[in-house]
Amino acid sequence: MTHRLPYRRLAGFYFFYFAYLGTFSPFFSLYLESVGLTPLDIGVVMTSPQLTRIVAPHLWSWLADRSSSPLRVVRLTGLVGTIAFLGVFGGSHFALLFVTISAMTFFWSAALPLMEATTLTHLGDETARYGRVRVWGSIGFIAAVIGVGHVLDHVSLDAVPALVLAMMMGMLLCSWVVPEAPTARRNEGETVGGVLFQPHIIALIAAGAFMSAAHGPYYTFFSIHLVALGYSKAATGWLWALGVACEIGIFMWMPRLYRAFTLRQILITSFALAVIRFLAIGWLAESLTVLVVAQVLHAATFGAFHAASIGYVHRYFRGRLQSRGQAIYGSLAFGVGGAFGGLASGALWASAGAGLTFTLGAVCALAGGIIFARWSAPETLAAGRVNP
Secondary structure: OHHHOOHHHHHHHHHHHHHHHHHHHHHHHHHHHHOOOOHHHHHHHHHHHHHHHHHHHHHHHHHHHHHOOHHHHHHHHHHHHHHHHHHHHHOOOHHHHHHHHHHHHHHHOOHHHHHHHHHHHHHOOOHHHHHHHHHHHHHHHHHHHHHHHHHHOOOOHHHHHHHHHHHHHHHHHHHOOOOOOOOOOOOOOOOHHHHHOOHHHHHHHHHHHHHHHHOHHHHHHHHHHHHHOOOOHHHHHHHHHHHHHHHHHHHHHHHHHHHHOOHHHHHHHHHHHHHHHHHHHHHHOOOHHHHHHHHHOHHHHHHHHHHHHHHHHHHHOOHHHHHHHHHHHHHHHHHHHHHHHHHHHHHHHHHHHHHHHHHHHHHHHHHHHHHHHHHOOOOOOOHHHOOO
């Protein structure tokens, strides 16, 4: 029930989880560059989180179902993942960094899908309020990219691993205070496979994978791209923060958006704007005005897209299928798609340059939009009024 929602404790976890991402995604690639890794090596290391998300969430969701305690799995895997990350302080060789980041993310990959399932179970039928909780993740991301960006203008990039560890410790501590959601009953007659292999669910996952691939160049090379063009690390942090500030706005506005548009309309619009955004970043980033507009579009390409796609998953994977559904969507859409985008951008960056690499992202967004528009299920009512 809504009155039982542990709002502050869930908000604290989202804050630190995305503060960790706000430290790792924009600045760890700069750290890798500073210790001498090649663009291809950087692409491989930065893609390892997506690679681990292909397999690991299935294991953790299965364990969560078996134990009937999703948050116990989050806490224990988070502890092991944090310990694994300490390996980054042992040297700067590619192999060590790849193994360390892969091990850390393998264990931490349990956190978000299981916490998303916990949040949505606490919310019950009031999923339109999801954005009001998730917005604290965006606030954490902004705090991190601005704060860390300014710190790194005054200290060495060698400080990045310690800053990542600090954020990780925050989300680990928060995971221990979030209460378990009431155990949901499995819908009689429904199986994961029965839901998963419906054509519109396959279309959703495939389209989500293409959207994640489209963001691969952005999450791997956006900071490197801006610094190479002469932007300061602080300015880079502010541009990351602008995108997430607009994401906050869309999360706060999601209840109204859900009443006005269908989930399908929201997702198709997000794909179209992603094409424009990544072409602009790739070819026109010398213009601060263009970059500002491109970052404003993050509200659609990530914020609205994420909330609507999670809404789809929650709608179709009901009851005890919720954790498995979130894990499947996360591993196939974010894992496979993100891995392809990161690896492809790493392979292209040195030889093709920023323009063509970000054009690849735009092409992936276009492909995802076409797949979703062609094979997704039609809707006639606004998202907040559609019954599963």
